[in-house]
Amino acid sequence: MDKQILNIINAIPIWAGNIEIKKLEGGITNDNFLVKDNKKKYVVRLGSDIPEHLVSRSNELIASKAAAKCEISPDVVHHDEGILVLDFIESKTLTNIDVKKNIINIIPIIKKIHKEIPKNIYGQSLIFWVFHVIHNYAKFLNDNNSTHVKILDTLLKNLNK
Numbered sequence: 001m002d003k004q005i006l007n008i009i010n011a012i013p014i015w016a017g018n019i020e021i022k023k024l025e026g027g028i029t030n031d032n033f034l035v036k037d038n039k040k041k042y043v044v045r046l047g048s049d050i051p052e053h054l055v056s057r058s059n060e061l062i063a064s065k066a067a068a069k070c071e072i073s074p075d076v077v078h079h080d081e082g083i084l085v086l087d088f089i090e091s092k093t094l095t096n097i098d099v100k101k102n103i104i105n106i107i108p109i110i111k112k113i114h115k116e117i118p119k120n121i122y123g124q125s126l127i128f129w130v131f132h133v134i135h136n137y138a139k140f141l142n143d144n145n146s147t148h149v150k151i152l153d154t155l156l157k158n159l160n161k
Contacts, residue, residue: 009035009044012085014078029055034088041088043074048082057082058124066120072113134159 001023009021017038024032030047049057061084067073074087099106118132122139125132138152 005031005033005046008046008083009033012044012078012080012083014085029053035085042077043086043088045084045086046082057084060084062121062123063117066117067113069120070112070116072109072117131159 001021006021010019015035015037020036021044022034022036024034024043026032027045027047029050030045033044033046035042035044047055047057049055061076061079064073064076064084064086068075074089076084077087078085094102119135121132122136135156138156140146141148141152
């Protein structure tokens, strides 16, 4: 394994004791590693922005946090420029046959992704998406104890109709 990569992973300040690092296959725009310390396993993703391919690691972080909050993906444990550390979840990549066999379980997850994740995405967006902007305004008002907080629930319910 590349010494620079080993140095980057070893320097992440969250490890409990010694770590074992294993390269994971895949990752078109990043390198992925399974890291095990004395307590548990994590996935470390290393990669920088690739503007010509519209890859923005800050947007990836925002989406990862939103998905974790909806219990659709693992928790973000640590992040820094070019580094994303997630809790490891034992899993397997589904084949087309697996998808067909499990479609009844998959469809509710897809619905949840489309319905719940946008409610948890805040901050800069690559596009002007009016619903995202309104949710962001509502979060700002809540976070800053606005006098308008008392009407936000009604306004947001009307937004989602």
